[in-house]
Amino acid sequence: MLTKPNAMLFDLDGTLLETAKDLGNALNHVLLAKERPLVTYEQYRNIASDGAKGMLELGFGEELESLDFESLRQQFLTHYENNICVDTIFFEGIETLLNELNQQSIPWGIVTNKPEFLTQKLIQFFPLLQACKVVISGDSLPERKPHPKPLLYAQEQLEIQSPNTWYIGDAQRDIEAANAANMTSVVAEYGYLPSIQESHNWLADIHIRQPLDLLAFL
Template sequence: MLKKPNAMLFDLDGTLLDTAKDLGNALNQILTSLGRATVDHQTYRNIASDGAKGMLELGFGDDLKHFEFDILRQQFLDYYENNICIDTDYFEGVEQLLLALNKKHIPWGIVTNKPAFLTTQLITSFPLLQNCAVVISGDTLSERKPHPLPLLYAEQKLALDSPNTWYIGDAQRDIQSANAANMISVIAEYGYISDLNVTDEWDADLSIHTATDLLTYF
């Protein structure tokens, strides 16, 4: 039986927010501008957690080596920044979960590999996310997930007397980071995972089908 958490930390893309369509829109805008075939939602959805690099690798395949990657990446980020919340929304149950955490005075935060300028823009667009106690982005520190430093730093910022922190994410690097930080690691199965069978190898403490599954534990 898992001990009741006294804090929760979350990944952002694929865990709190479904950002895949807006990331896919950025990719497809670049592909269209170059006269290349676009990628459908079902194909790019499970790559969304890998950010600009993963999306460009998906869209261009082996042809990527014939382009200036840094230029494509900047074009991707520029378009995404200017169209960041067209089709993005909470995953089902996330709002209910966060409201419950607030009501029970359980502090929570966000630890993401997304660059800070994009993280801040998303959080600003969703008022409920502004209640989080700490935000760590991919460029906040010298290391990012799967290194444990971002999670440990976030936990330190929460100033807990006796930490029992849970970290929820949808990628293997999230679970690796949580395990290395000695936190309870939770797989968000509803996120961007192409094959749930592989998650058995991630050595997580818990898997959830929806965000509200976590309500059971506190």
Template structure:
């Protein structure tokens, strides 16, 4: 099976797809745990939860003690620390730059649709000038709905003036594939992202599943 020859655009999730942000998110979690004299969380534990944002990470770290805190205040403390240290340990996944260059060379538009809050997304991305030519950026609160609803993906296509049927969506979480399928896009699982058990991907109903960004380049070829 190969991608449609008339691929017009590629949309990407952000955390766990283009950027490995897990260590900065984990640092924000551990900062709060340390402040509250609670055990720190190892990378092996927080990495698979990194795509779930503040809520998922706080639930992981605070466990049954979370109910003893004001969740909104705790979430704001998490986001504040993360915002102030947003690109300390974050890096671009190997192969992503080459893939983006390939898209540019073949006049294929690309953009980002993430559930990360828009303000954090816009603060993070300038740290990576390799993404300066991104055509559209949709955050988790840019619209009234977010993934797994297809609306953000459809809105991105409208902004780029491309047909969803000729658009590829790449992500590392079930909600990414669900949203892409609902938008009638070609969906690709980013196996290099925050996936705890790759065998679970068999149930996501994606069109493709790739071990590295460079495999996507080969599919579009």
């Protein structure tokens, strides 16, 4: 029996923010410079949570092994950093959800594998995200998801007595981390999943089709 959460933690890309288009723009910038075919939103959307490596693997395929990966990665990150919030927006319903958490004094935070310099730059564009209680990035600790340590550390920062923390994410590593941290794990089916059907093998506690589905538990 699920009880009302007294804290919520969220993944960033594909859970709070629709960042795929700006990540795709960075990939296409690199592909264009190398005179390679560009990729479409439909092709890269569900790869977006896999970061620079996943996106470059999509764009260059097996050819990537014979190229200077680190140079391409740096080109990708530089373009993304300089154009980090051109097409990025909240997923529909996220603002209502976060405002409701604030209204009910339920603390919430962000735990992402995105590097800290990109995480901090991105959330500056969203005042609502700046109001969260804790932000843990992919390089904030030696460990990153699917290790549970980032989630447990974030929970410690919230300083809750007898925490009943829920973690919401759109990748298998998110659910593995939440389960290992003994948190209620929630799959955001609206995010960058390889397939909704596959996500049912991740052993999550809850699946939601849209952010506002969580209001039923509040």
